Amino acid sequence: MGSLDSDTTTTVGSFLSDKSAKMFVAGHRGLVGSAIHRKLVSLGFTNLLLRTHAELDLTRQSAVESFFAAEQPRYVIVAAAKVGGIHANSTFPADFIGVNLQIQTNIIDAALRCGSVRKLLFLGSSCIYPKLAPQPIPESALLSGPLEPTNEWYAVAKIAGIKMCQAYRLQHGLDAISAMPTNLYGPFDNFHPENSHVLPALIRRFHEAKVSGAKEVVVWGTGSPLREFLHVDDLADGVVFLMDRYSGLEHVNLGSGKEVSIKELAEMVKEVVGFRGKLVWDATKPDGTPRKLMDSSKLAGMGWEAKISLKDGLVNTYKWYVEHVAKQQQQ
Ligand SMILES: NC(=O)C1=CN([C@@H]2O[C@H](COP(=O)(O)OP(=O)(O)OC[C@H]3O[C@@H](n4cnc5c(N)ncnc54)[C@H](OP(=O)(O)O)[C@@H]3O)[C@@H](O)[C@H]2O)C=CC1
Numbered sequence: 001m002g003s004l005d006s007d008t009t010t011t012v013g014s015f016l017s018d019k020s021a022k023m024f025v026a027g028h029r030g031l032v033g034s035a036i037h038r039k040l041v042s043l044g045f046t047n048l049l050l051r052t053h054a055e056l057d058l059t060r061q062s063a064v065e066s067f068f069a070a071e072q073p074r075y076v077i078v079a080a081a082k083v084g085g086i087h088a089n090s091t092f093p094a095d096f097i098g099v100n101l102q103i104q105t106n107i108i109d110a111a112l113r114c115g116s117v118r119k120l121l122f123l124g125s126s127c128i129y130p131k132l133a134p135q136p137i138p139e140s141a142l143l144s145g146p147l148e149p150t151n152e153w154y155a156v157a158k159i160a161g162i163k164m165c166q167a168y169r170l171q172h173g174l175d176a177i178s179a180m181p182t183n184l185y186g187p188f189d190n191f192h193p194e195n196s197h198v199l200p201a202l203i204r205r206f207h208e209a210k211v212s213g214a215k216e217v218v219v220w221g222t223g224s225p226l227r228e229f230l231h232v233d234d235l236a237d238g239v240v241f242l243m244d245r246y247s248g249l250e251h252v253n254l255g256s257g258k259e260v261s262i263k264e265l266a267e268m269v270k271e272v273v274g275f276r277g278k279l280v281w282d283a284t285k286p287d288g289t290p291r292k293l294m295d296s297s298k299l300a301g302m303g304w305e306a307k308i309s310l311k312d313g314l315v316n317t318y319k320w321y322v323e324h325v326a327k328q329q330q331q
């Protein structure tokens with residue numbers, strides 16, 4: 001039986017020199033998967049294995065098994081999942097637990113069975129930690145207290161993913177690692193008015209209010225919760241870093257180390273978008289967990305840190321939204 005400290009180092013340092021190896025990036029059209037795809041292409045990886053949801057439904061076990069058996073990938077990054085903000089998590093609990101358990105279980109198990117996978121990275125989320133975890137939240141806070149009720153279904157699925165990677169490493173020697181990103185944002189985010197996360201939701205709401213000349217914008221909750229945001233290009237950089245540098249049983253936090261209140265975030269988005277009206281708080285909407293700052297010192301100790309400031313990331317994401325989402329909606 002291994003311990004959480006018993007890191008193996010068999011594959012460390014070989015990923016970045018293996019650029020022609022076949023690599024499956026599951027969910028490559030999403031926020032995270034598309035950023036990882038861009039990063040891998042920019043680094044010169046030449047043999048990326050990509051399937052849209054329509055081409056391969058990852059909830060279908062036999063389809064996933066056949067795909068892995070036929071394609072024999074050497075590396076796997078699991079960025080496909082059912083994802084959404086606080087409202088979507090509370091409204092669709094069955095999807096958030098069921099779809100996520102199916103996708104991750106099918107992929108991790110097929111990765112073992114096909115026999116070709118040298119390394120797999122599973123993406124969890126900071127919501128795996130207890131609602132009232134110590135701040136900043138260390139990796140060791142996992143399973144130390146009750147979860148935040150608005151996303152417990154999703155969190156339980158993600159915790160199962162971490163445990164499955166650990167179990168497959170311990171029993172079968174599969175080099176499966178887990179990264180726990182903080183709240184992410186950037187190009188190719190989901191800008192749905194209700195089901196998205198706060199940052200893309202506010203970009204859209206402020207932009208539409210600016211264009212329509214509205215006097216006010218409604219923001220959910222009290223504005224007091226604190227959140228840590230990481231630009232998805234930083235996340236992709238961190239994922240590649242872990243694929244190359246880390247091989248261990250314990251999951252690794254991946255954050256920016258900087259937090260803002262939702263009120264501060266709303267003021268920043270308002271300024272970046274150029275909306276001149278006022279903010280109105282809808283306190284009937286849930287705040288969710290009060291604070292969620294991760295302790296990313298384990299990753300920092302390996303030599304990685306985030307580079308993109310929230311201000312720069314917001315400017316970049318708003319520009320992308322205007323060019324790719326708002327313009328399409330006008331046509
Ligand atoms: N966004 C965030 O703030 C955070 C995200 N994460 C994690 O990062 C990972 C990626 O999230 P993110 O990029 O934001 O999510 P997105 O919703 O942007 O992307 C998810 C991708 O998975 C695909 N997918 C979903 N279901 C299936 C399926 N059954 N078969 C095949 N493909 C499927 C989606 O395709 P389609 O749209 O066609 O269904 C989409 O391309 C997740 O594990 C998430 O938990 C962690 C922390 C924060």
Ligand SMILES: C[C@H]1O[C@H](OP(=O)(O)OP(=O)(O)OC[C@H]2O[C@@H](n3cnc4c(=O)[nH]c(N)nc43)[C@H](O)[C@@H]2O)[C@@H](O)[C@@H](O)C1=O
Pocket residue numbers: 084085086087089125126127151154155182183184194195196197198199201202219220221225227262285286287288289
């Ligand atoms: C990444 C993470 O994301 C989720 O957890 P969350 O951090 O609570 O995410 P959120 O972005 O939806 O909200 C953050 C805060 O912002 C407030 N808020 C204001 N106005 C809007 C608004 O318009 N939309 C949304 N969504 N939130 C708003 C909202 O009330 C809350 O206080 C989970 O899916 C979880 O599973 C997970 O992994």
